[in-house]
Amino acid sequence: MISIMDENELIKRAVGGDLDxxxxxxxxxxxVAYNVACxxxxxxHAAADATQEAVISMYRKLESYRxxxxxxxxxxxxxxxxxxxxxxxxxxxxVPIEPETDEGELVESPEWLEDKSxxxxxxxGAAEVExxxxxxxxxxEEKFRVVLTLVDxxxxxxxxxxxxxxxxxxTVKSRLARARLKMxxxxxxxxxxxxxxxxxxxxxxxxxxx
Amino acid sequence: MNRHAEIPDKDLTLLSGYIDGALSAKDRAxxxxxxxxxxxxxxxxxxxxxLKNAMRSLPMKPVPYxxxxxxxxxxxxxxxxxLLPAFGWASMVSMILLAVVFSSELIFSQRSGLKMAAEAxxxxxxxxxxxxxxxxxxxxxxxxxxxxxxxxxxQQVYPLNWVPSGGMGGGGGEPILIREAAGxxxxxxxxxxxxxxxxxxxxxxxxxxxxxxxxxxxxxxxAVEPLIFGVREDQLGxxxxxxxxxxxxxxxxxxxxxxxxxxxxxxxxxxxxxxIGLTAIFGIIWLYLKSRR
Numbered sequence: 250m251i252s253i254m255d256e257n258e259l260i261k262r263a264v265g266g267d268l269d270x271x272x273x274x275x276x277x278x279x280x281v282a283y284n285v286a287c288x289x290x291x292x293x294h295a296a297a298d299a300t301q302e303a304v305i306s307m308y309r310k311l312e313s314y315r316x317x318x319x320x321x322x323x324x325x326x327x328x329x330x331x332x333x334x335x336x337x338x339x340x341x342x343x344v345p346i347e348p349e350t351d352e353g354e355l356v357e358s359p360e361w362l363e364d365k366s367x368x369x370x371x372x373x374g375a376a377e378v379e380x381x382x383x384x385x386x387x388x389x390e391e392k393f394r395v396v397l398t399l400v401d402x403x404x405x406x407x408x409x410x411x412x413x414x415x416x417x418x419x420t421v422k423s424r425l426a427r428a429r430l431k432m433x434x435x436x437x438x439x440x441x442x443x444x445x446x447x448x449x450x451x452x453x454x455x456x457x458x459x
Numbered sequence: 460m461n462r463h464a465e466i467p468d469k470d471l472t473l474l475s476g477y478i479d480g481a482l483s484a485k486d487r488a489x490x491x492x493x494x495x496x497x498x499x500x501x502x503x504x505x506x507x508x509x510l511k512n513a514m515r516s517l518p519m520k521p522v523p524y525x526x527x528x529x530x531x532x533x534x535x536x537x538x539x540x541x542l543l544p545a546f547g548w549a550s551m552v553s554m555i556l557l558a559v560v561f562s563s564e565l566i567f568s569q570r571s572g573l574k575m576a577a578e579a580x581x582x583x584x585x586x587x588x589x590x591x592x593x594x595x596x597x598x599x600x601x602x603x604x605x606x607x608x609x610x611x612x613x614q615q616v617y618p619l620n621w622v623p624s625g626g627m628g629g630g631g632g633e634p635i636l637i638r639e640a641a642g643x644x645x646x647x648x649x650x651x652x653x654x655x656x657x658x659x660x661x662x663x664x665x666x667x668x669x670x671x672x673x674x675x676x677x678x679x680x681x682a683v684e685p686l687i688f689g690v691r692e693d694q695l696g697x698x699x700x701x702x703x704x705x706x707x708x709x710x711x712x713x714x715x716x717x718x719x720x721x722x723x724x725x726x727x728x729x730x731x732x733x734x735i736g737l738t739a740i741f742g743i744i745w746l747y748l749k750s751r752r
Contacts, residue, residue, distance in 0.1 A: 272527035279526045284519050297523050304526045305536045379517055400479065401514035407481050426468065426475040429507055436510070 260319055264311050271311070275304055278320055281403055282327045288398040289331040291387040295338075296331075303330040318409060325413040328395060335391060385435035393428035400425055466503050474504050478511055543748045550741035557734045564725050 256277070262270035282303065286296035303326045314322060386394055395414060399405045407425075411418045466474075476482045477490045494501050528536065691700040703711070 268528065268530065268533050271533075275527050276525065279522055280519060283522045283526070287520055288517075293520070293523065300522075301526050304528065305532070308528060308533060308536050375516075375518070378513065382513060382517060397514070401511055402517060404515070407476075407479070422472050422476055422481070423468070425479075426472040429475055429510055430471060432510055433506055 256319060260314065264314065271308060274319065274323075275307075278323050279304075281320070282323055285324060285398055285403050286327055286331050288383070288386060288402050289328070289391075289395055290334055291383055295334050299330040299334045300327060302333070303327040306330065317412070321405070321409045321412050324399065324403065324405070324409075325415075328399075328413055331395075332391070381436060381439035382432075385432050385439075388435055389428055389431055393424055393431065396421055396424045397428040397432065466499065470500065471503070471507075474500070474507055478504065478508050543745065546741050546745040546748060550738060550745050553734055553738040553741055557731075557738055560726050560731055560734060567725050 256274070259270045259274050263274060279300065283296055283300045286299045286303075287293055290296045290299060303323070306329075307323060307326050310326070386397065389397065396410060399410045399413060400407070405413065407418050407421050410421045414421070416424075473482065473486065473490050477487065482490065494504060690698060692698045
């Protein structure tokens with residue numbers, strides 16, 4: 250178990266130029282940082298690059314660290330690195346694997362995801378649920394995606410998210426509610442892949458529509 | 460259409476905060492009370508909870524490699540950490556200096572232009588006022604005024620594109636217009652004098668005699684020094700000659716050919732060019748370093 254005292258000591262030594270102490274801090278937080286980057290960027294290679302960039306940037310900025318949660322500070326740098334990566338992707342767009350409409354928007358249909366040769370049992374696998382969630386997450390606007398990832402994937406509280414993305418708590422709350430609503434709307438297309446709660450929800454909607 | 464679409468955003472935000480445990484005790488009690496009353500809100504809460512659980516249940520991906528830094532990576536990272544902000548600040552400072560230089564030049568040039576305009580006399584107005592005073596003034600005063608005007612300090616030279624003219628004011632222009640409209644050559648000064656003489660000799664019924672119309676004696680009709688280049692007129696203001704003399708032409712040519720003193724710029728050109736160059740260089744280096752990061 251890592252105590253706060255240990256972390257503060259490590260930070261102090263790292264700021265003083267101790268590379269080993271800095272690397273200890275990186276090892277403690279790299280997994281959550283990488284996973285946040287993965288969910289925001291929806292690309293493992295890009296996420297690894299962004300996390301590495303964030304670690305280098307953090308090392309450069311160590312002297313500007315002014316206390317508070319080190320994890321939040323690290324996630325803030327990771328989030329900024331993800332924004333930079335998304336900007337780069339927009340400047341140099343690649344051909345997406347997912348189908349797009351003529352306007353360039355992702356088709357929120359599960360058809361591209363379904364493996365026609367696979368049976369229902371395989372489709373209900375956890376990996377497919379993860380793909381569906383990641384697909385819907387990627388379809389969200391960046392500002393919604395980042396908030397939802399930080400709260401539901403990384404488990405940050407509102408205040409921490411507010412510090413990480415530099416917006417008021419009220420904005421974090423409203424963005425989170427909007428993001429969750431959009432996610433639910435998107436996941437309706439994946440009802441076969443989702444837990445019973447979602448299936449029940451969408452089936453009730455279909456029946457009421459008839 | 461999602462069934463939560465009918466739920467107001469405010470309620471969705473409250474429910475979202477409720478499942479995250481981020482509400483105050485008062486809001487929490489309020490939400491719980493409403494949940495007991497509304498089955499729709501209860502369904503929405505269940506859906507939000509299911510989504511949150513699904514998100515939280517996503518497996519954590521293992522890191523592909525350790526993101527720790529080696530000694531050499533750390534040295535490289537520290538080496539370049541001052542370059543980007545240094546060049547960023549340098550380019551910003553040089554840009555501000557450039558803006559100050561150009562804006563100050565613009566402001567000073569406008570001010571000096573206004574000052575020169577304010578200091579310069581209004582020659583046409585002065586001329587017309589003097590002419591009017593000459594028409595009503597007694598001969599003695601006219602002579603004094605003529606002497607004052609003809610002195611080198613007070614006399615103004617107005618180079619004009621010289622065109623033979625039939626006179627000044629409303630009286631002299633009309634014959635020229637008629638002649639030109641008829642396709643004839645404009646009359647020469649001599650002809651102009653003749654036509655004026657003709658008009659003067661015409662008896663006008665009911666009109667007072669020419670001598671009664673002016674209080675200026677006959678001597679006042681003598682030619683005076685020209686106030687407008689090339690235009691000579693008598694004391695009554697009638698043009699008697701509009702061709703510049705050779706002496707006048709020589710004087711005007713000398714004035715025109717005299718070297719004009721060049722205005723020195725407020726800030727030397729080499730300073731401005733250096734600033735532009737530095738701004739460009741710092742900006743390019745900053746962009747290069749930024750793109751490498």
